[in-house]
Amino acid sequence: MEKGVSGLLACIMFLVATVVIVLSLENGNKQTAKQAARQSFQTALGGVGMGATTVPAWNFGDYDPRLQPGAYDRLYPIPGGYSYSPDRLTMVSSFQVK
Amino acid sequence: MQLHFNLFIQAVLSILRNRDRSLVVTGCLLAVLLPFVTAMAVSEGVREQASLSIDNGADLYITRAQYGRNGPIALDKLAEFAEIPGVVKAVPRISGRTYLGEELAVVVGIDSVELLDNKNKRKNLSSGEVLIGHALAERLELKKGDELRFFLFPAMPFKIVDFIDGDLSIWASSLVLLTFNDAATIFKLPGFASEILLYSRPGTEANIAEHLSSLGKPWDMIPPLRIQTKSIVNQYINRGFDLQAGVFFLFYLTAFALSIPALLILSGFGRGARRKEIGILKATGWQTLEVLEMTCIENILLALLGSMLAVVLAMLWLKAFNGIGIAPLFISGISWIPEFKVPSLFTPMPVLFSFLFGIVLTMLGTVITTWKTAITPPLTTMN
Numbered sequence: 001m002e003k004g005v006s007g008l009l010a011c012i013m014f015l016v017a018t019v020v021i022v023l024s025l026e027n028g029n030k031q032t033a034k035q036a037a038r039q040s041f042q043t044a045l046g047g048v049g050m051g052a053t054t055v056p057a058w059n060f061g062d063y064d065p066r067l068q069p070g071a072y073d074r075l076y077p078i079p080g081g082y083s084y085s086p087d088r089l090t091m092v093s094s095f096q097v098k
Numbered sequence: 099m100q101l102h103f104n105l106f107i108q109a110v111l112s113i114l115r116n117r118d119r120s121l122v123v124t125g126c127l128l129a130v131l132l133p134f135v136t137a138m139a140v141s142e143g144v145r146e147q148a149s150l151s152i153d154n155g156a157d158l159y160i161t162r163a164q165y166g167r168n169g170p171i172a173l174d175k176l177a178e179f180a181e182i183p184g185v186v187k188a189v190p191r192i193s194g195r196t197y198l199g200e201e202l203a204v205v206v207g208i209d210s211v212e213l214l215d216n217k218n219k220r221k222n223l224s225s226g227e228v229l230i231g232h233a234l235a236e237r238l239e240l241k242k243g244d245e246l247r248f249f250l251f252p253a254m255p256f257k258i259v260d261f262i263d264g265d266l267s268i269w270a271s272s273l274v275l276l277t278f279n280d281a282a283t284i285f286k287l288p289g290f291a292s293e294i295l296l297y298s299r300p301g302t303e304a305n306i307a308e309h310l311s312s313l314g315k316p317w318d319m320i321p322p323l324r325i326q327t328k329s330i331v332n333q334y335i336n337r338g339f340d341l342q343a344g345v346f347f348l349f350y351l352t353a354f355a356l357s358i359p360a361l362l363i364l365s366g367f368g369r370g371a372r373r374k375e376i377g378i379l380k381a382t383g384w385q386t387l388e389v390l391e392m393t394c395i396e397n398i399l400l401a402l403l404g405s406m407l408a409v410v411l412a413m414l415w416l417k418a419f420n421g422i423g424i425a426p427l428f429i430s431g432i433s434w435i436p437e438f439k440v441p442s443l444f445t446p447m448p449v450l451f452s453f454l455f456g457i458v459l460t461m462l463g464t465v466i467t468t469w470k471t472a473i474t475p476p477l478t479t480m481n
Binding site for chain 2: 002009011022042043044045056057065069072077
């Protein structure tokens with residue numbers, strides 16, 4: 001087999017193997033120390049945070065709808081998409097103010 | 099079997115021979131798939147942390163409904179709530195927002211927070227002590243042992259006993275934790291909690307919610323209770339995350355729009371050389387099906403290379419480089435170089451989508467033109 005052929009095939013196999021290993025590590029049931037720490041943190045606080053923001057801009061609606069009623073479609077981190085919430089006027093964008 | 103193996107080797111050789119074309123196709127796939135895979139991984143990471151927050155939180159959250167918003171609830175109800183059948187414990191909590199310097203901070207006052215002291219013994223957070231999110235402390239240039247004062251109650255100093263690790267939760271970055279009574283003091287509402295957390299025995303959540311709804315009389319001049327159960331909160335997550343799946347369309351529309359040049363390149367770039375190549379193959383005795391099989395293998399390999407490269411680069415970007423430059427597009431309130439670990443979770447579905455998308459794209463661009471060329475007499479094609 002030519003050197004280039006084996007090189008390209010090895011490259012593809014390496015990429016596939018990397019993806020499979022990372023996927024199995026990420027989706028395995030094994031609980032890591034980090035996960036346990038996250039669980040005990042949330043247990044101690046009684047559960048805080050749900051949305052895709054780290055700051056309580058204007059109100060808690062995006063930060064955690066448990067703290068203040070808010071639009072639940074804001075929880076998803078990917079911006080854009082149709083607004084399903086009647087209290088949102090923006091269609092594809094919005095701005096955050098600290 | 100030998101024939102198929104030979105066709106496989108020829109497909110690999112064809113990728114290497116048409117290096118420019120292969121590089122352009124892989125580059126186009128990468129440009130389309132990398133943002134998609136990265137976005138999905140961040141979304142799943144945030145979703146996982148949100149689920150942790152719900153699963154390890156309370157079973158019921160009780161507040162007063164005031165003008166349609168959450169209002170404070172008097173602590174004199176605590177004992178009454180704790181006696182409801184099925185309730186294991188009732189914990190008052192204050193969660194509010196105030197300024198620390200020029201930064202907005204989420205203030206949580208609860209008495210269950212434990213610390214490890216110098217001798218690694220567990221002790222509760224004492225009055226006058228706070229834990230502060232690492233990112234917030236960095237922005238305010240505060241160190242362990244420093245004193246801080248809240249804008250709402252500047253007369254009361256607090257000592258920073260420790261930082262909250264940014265890896266614990268993205269919402270910890272702007273969090274300040276203190277005791278319940280201290281929080282009641284700085285918000286100037288002693289005797290009230292912003293919510294009462296109820297922990298219940300499994301399967302009793304609905305009954306407790308019903309019991310709570312029946313408390314009080316319609317003519318009582320007290321605002322009604324707002325009750326949120328764990329299952330309702332779970333619905334927020336499911337609705338919020340699932341409804342926004344419409345974003346998939348947005349991404350795919352963008353992806354297809356970006357793919358148009360790739361399609362043009364696939365069907366046009368190096369077409370003359372490709373036609374001649376197919377003509378020579380046909381003249382040397384190759385069957386049309388064999389030419390098509392080789393093209394299909396070539397496309398599958400290119401799709402595999404492009405999609406897997408996109409996933410590996412997305413993994414590197416998020417895991418090794420912590421989503422520098424892309425994280426603020428998905429999580430608001432963080433800087434371009436995030437101060438904490440950006441959550442990400444790679445799941446099989448986006449990887450599979452990426453691969454299938456790559457196959458569809460490359461096949462669309464080549465199969466029909468290859469077939470048309472292969473059924474043309476070799477002499478015409480070579481000319």
